Amino acid sequence: MPANTVFHLGITRDQLQGAELAIVPGDPARVERIASQMDNPTFLHSVREYTSWLAWLNGKPVVVCSTGIGGPSTSIAVEELAQLGITTFLRVGTTGAIQAHIDPGSLIITNASVRLDGASTHFAPMEFPAVSSFECTEALVSAARSESADYQVGITASSDTFYPGQERYDTVTGHVIRRFRGSMEEWQALGVLNYEMESATLLTMCAASGLKAGCVAAVIVNRTRQEIPDESKIAEAEARAVKVVVNAAGLLLNQDKH
Ligand SMILES: O=P(O)(O)O[C@H]1O[C@H](CO)[C@@H](O)[C@H]1O
Numbered sequence: 461m462p463a464n465t466v467f468h469l470g471i472t473r474d475q476l477q478g479a480e481l482a483i484v485p486g487d488p489a490r491v492e493r494i495a496s497q498m499d500n501p502t503f504l505h506s507v508r509e510y511t512s513w514l515a516w517l518n519g520k521p522v523v524v525c526s527t528g529i530g531g532p533s534t535s536i537a538v539e540e541l542a543q544l545g546i547t548t549f550l551r552v553g554t555t556g557a558i559q560a561h562i563d564p565g566s567l568i569i570t571n572a573s574v575r576l577d578g579a580s581t582h583f584a585p586m587e588f589p590a591v592s593s594f595e596c597t598e599a600l601v602s603a604a605r606s607e608s609a610d611y612q613v614g615i616t617a618s619s620d621t622f623y624p625g626q627e628r629y630d631t632v633t634g635h636v637i638r639r640f641r642g643s644m645e646e647w648q649a650l651g652v653l654n655y656e657m658e659s660a661t662l663l664t665m666c667a668a669s670g671l672k673a674g675c676v677a678a679v680i681v682n683r684t685r686q687e688i689p690d691e692s693k694i695a696e697a698e699a700r701a702v703k704v705v706v707n708a709a710g711l712l713l714n715q716d717k718h
């Protein structure tokens with residue numbers, strides 16, 4: 461392994477060929493699918509939850525690297541990609557909607573996240589907002605429009621846990637602690653759109669360090685209707701989110717700041 465390889469991702473600055481923009485899904489299996497939407501997709505490395513590919517968009521390099529699930533692994537991916545020169549991060553994920561009107565298959569573009577994680581508190585105190593960069597949100601919205609996607613822009617609840625933090629009662633303890641009992645109803649009343657698990661960490665880290673970040677997610681379940689996703693909708697919804705994130709990356713690269 462070359463001496464300048466970062467600790468976890470197992471890649472080097474040279475391999476990124478000057479890339480300044482990263483697309484960061486949670487799921488390693490999504491990485492190749494995203495890279496394949498661009499030119500000359502090339503596998504770089506895979507270790508633990510981190511799979512990295514490089515591809516080209518409008519003649520510029522883009523790294524695609526999975527974060528794994530949750531804040532701690534996301535924080536490592538963001539730290540190490542930033543060490544390698546990345547300044548813009550676009551997360552593409554899956555999500556559970558909590559507002560009744562949001563349909564599975566549609567997209568949610570996060571403009572800010574409720575910080576139900578722990579990792580973000582290692583970067584900024586709780587008073588600090590987990591907010592997306594305006595440019596990234598604008599690019600994701602333009603991309604969703606040009607793909608004729610059904611999308612909403614709004615606030616996401618971003619939780620360290622899939623079960624109690626998202627008020628699922630089928631937990632290993634058979635119990636949801638007081639802090640989270642009734643929390644979904646509270647987020648609904650406050651207009652929060654959805655649950656996922658990485659945006660609080662990503663957006664806080666980036667907002668606190670002058671990096672840019674945005675987030676788009678495919679709705680695979682609506683918690684007001686059902687608990688289990690409709691398997692037949694997942695691939696299609698995810699493919700739509702991937703198209704939007706790649707299109708948004710292209711728009712950001714065209715702004716010639718990368
Ligand atoms: O589809 P990804 O990007 O993994 O995102 C969502 O799916 C996982 C939970 O099933 C969490 O990572 C959540 O944020």
Ligand SMILES: O=c1cc[nH]c(=O)[nH]1
Nearest residue numbers: 554555556655656657
């Ligand atoms: O309900 C959901 C669906 C996907 N990802 C989450 O974190 N929650």
